[in-house]
Amino acid sequence: MYTLPILITISINEKMKKFNLVLALLLGIVGMSFGQADAIEKYFSQYQDDENFTVVYISPKMFSMVSKIAPDDMDQDIKEVIKDLKGLRILTTEYNTEAFYKEAKSKINTKEYEVLMTVRDEGTNVEFLVKDTGDIINELLLLVGGDEFVMMSFVGNIDLNKIAKLANSIDIDGMEHLENLGDKKN
Amino acid sequence: MNFNHINDLLELYFVGDSSIAQEKELKSYFNSDQVATEHLQFKSLFSYFSEAKHISTNLDFNEANLIDELLEKYFEGETEISEEQTLKAYFSGNNVEARHENYSSLFTYFTKAKEVSFDKEIQPEGDIDDLLEKYFEAQSSIEEERKLKAYFNSGTVAAEHKQFSELFEYFSTAQAENLEKGIELDLNKKAKKGQLRVLRRRMMGVAAGFVLLIASVFIMKTNISNDDQLLSEAERIEAEAALETTMEALAMLGVQFNKGTESLENMKAFKKTQILKQ
Numbered sequence: 001m002y003t004l005p006i007l008i009t010i011s012i013n014e015k016m017k018k019f020n021l022v023l024a025l026l027l028g029i030v031g032m033s034f035g036q037a038d039a040i041e042k043y044f045s046q047y048q049d050d051e052n053f054t055v056v057y058i059s060p061k062m063f064s065m066v067s068k069i070a071p072d073d074m075d076q077d078i079k080e081v082i083k084d085l086k087g088l089r090i091l092t093t094e095y096n097t098e099a100f101y102k103e104a105k106s107k108i109n110t111k112e113y114e115v116l117m118t119v120r121d122e123g124t125n126v127e128f129l130v131k132d133t134g135d136i137i138n139e140l141l142l143l144v145g146g147d148e149f150v151m152m153s154f155v156g157n158i159d160l161n162k163i164a165k166l167a168n169s170i171d172i173d174g175m176e177h178l179e180n181l182g183d184k185k186n
Numbered sequence: 187m188n189f190n191h192i193n194d195l196l197e198l199y200f201v202g203d204s205s206i207a208q209e210k211e212l213k214s215y216f217n218s219d220q221v222a223t224e225h226l227q228f229k230s231l232f233s234y235f236s237e238a239k240h241i242s243t244n245l246d247f248n249e250a251n252l253i254d255e256l257l258e259k260y261f262e263g264e265t266e267i268s269e270e271q272t273l274k275a276y277f278s279g280n281n282v283e284a285r286h287e288n289y290s291s292l293f294t295y296f297t298k299a300k301e302v303s304f305d306k307e308i309q310p311e312g313d314i315d316d317l318l319e320k321y322f323e324a325q326s327s328i329e330e331e332r333k334l335k336a337y338f339n340s341g342t343v344a345a346e347h348k349q350f351s352e353l354f355e356y357f358s359t360a361q362a363e364n365l366e367k368g369i370e371l372d373l374n375k376k377a378k379k380g381q382l383r384v385l386r387r388r389m390m391g392v393a394a395g396f397v398l399l400i401a402s403v404f405i406m407k408t409n410i411s412n413d414d415q416l417l418s419e420a421e422r423i424e425a426e427a428a429l430e431t432t433m434e435a436l437a438m439l440g441v442q443f444n445k446g447t448e449s450l451e452n453m454k455a456f457k458k459t460q461i462l463k464q
Contacts, residue, residue, distance in 0.1 A: 058428050082429075088432060126442045144438075167440035
């Protein structure tokens with residue numbers, strides 16, 4: 001959809017070879033401003049059609065709608081975080097959890113993604129990774145390997161302070177909620 | 187002298203039948219003050235004759251026998267041109283001696299002969315025809331062609347030559363065309379200007395392309411962030427489902443996050459005790 005006007009402009013300038021180079025650079029810049037592919041999109045698109053996997057994708061447009069219908073009486077911390085989210089991808093499976101976890105870790109480019117935190121607790125490995133440009137975190141990647149393999153990618157303006165607040169509010173009912181999640185998936 | 191008599195004399199004179207005595211009579215009449223008005227037109231003619239005679243009379247008085255000597259010289263072929271001219275002037279005058287009269291016809295012939303050659307120079311039509319023939323056979327020299335050009339450029343072109351006058355006029359204008367060679371420099375300038383214009387057009391095209399690109403980017407970006415419409419019912423349901431999923435995801439995130447921070451909390455407590463100890 002975005003490439004059409006770009007293609008048109010290329011054809012106009014076909015004769016100018018020099019300008020083609022400049023144009024290519026410009027297009028690169030333009031392309032970068034349009035939707036950065038998150039980790040799951042990049043590395044794990046092959047699994048998106050695999051029946052053993054549960055795949056969830058929430059687009060930026062959907063998030064704008066979500067923020068509209070969010071009730072005013074809901075948890076403010078959560079609301080704050082949702083407000084800045086632009087995309088969410090979830091990839092989860094109960095098969096070969098360790099193998100997938102290892103594969104995911106190896107595939108992720110450490111230059112792009114920085115490890116924020118690693119937790120190992122009762123046979124479950126958890127890893128938090130972030131991708132940031134300067135001071136702003138663009139993507140938060142969560143990897144879980146244990147009883148189940150989970151890969152979650154949050155795209156948007158991510159503020160770690162807000163996430164910490166959110167975690168705090170969850171802590172109180174946290175364990176219960178986690179059990180609920182497990183039940184739903186079964 | 188009466189009027190009619192003068193008229194008779196004039197008649198005789200103009201048919202060339204007047205005797206010298208009669209001509210003398212006319213001369214004296216015109217020299218007098220009693221010239222009739224009808225005869226006044228002829229007065230200048232006869233005054234001329236008296237002057238001419240006056241010249242010749244000078245000759246006669248000063249060198250009476252000179253003519254005899256000159257004649258003798260002439261018939262021996264020993265006269266110079268100036269002497270022959272003297273003889274000629276004498277014989278063309280009216281005061282030729284009786285004994286010289288049989289030679290007068292000889293010297294008047296020479297005058298006439300000279301006049302004939304004069305005529306030839308005025309109208310050299312025969313020459314022009316020869317030159318034209320040579321020209322059309324491409325055998326004329328440059329000098330001859332110049333003669334032709336001068337002839338056609340003059341105002342006196344014969345009727346049968348008029349058809350060629352345009353041809354020779356063309357040659358003179360063709361010569362003039364060389365002046366226009368100077369314009370080529372201006373054409374070069376114009377060509378350069380033209381090239382500049384083409385370049386400018388191309389630049390305009392490229393600039394237009396860039397503007398188009400930037401405009402499209404701008405439009406796309408504004409499209410994404412433009413969402414002031416109310417959601418439909420279906421969209422509502424979908425959005426709610428999405429919200430739920432998001433909250434669950436965030437919950438998991440929080441839980442895992444807490445696992446990590448828990449250990450940090452332990453560290454904090456550990457540090458405190460350490461400080462206390464010290």
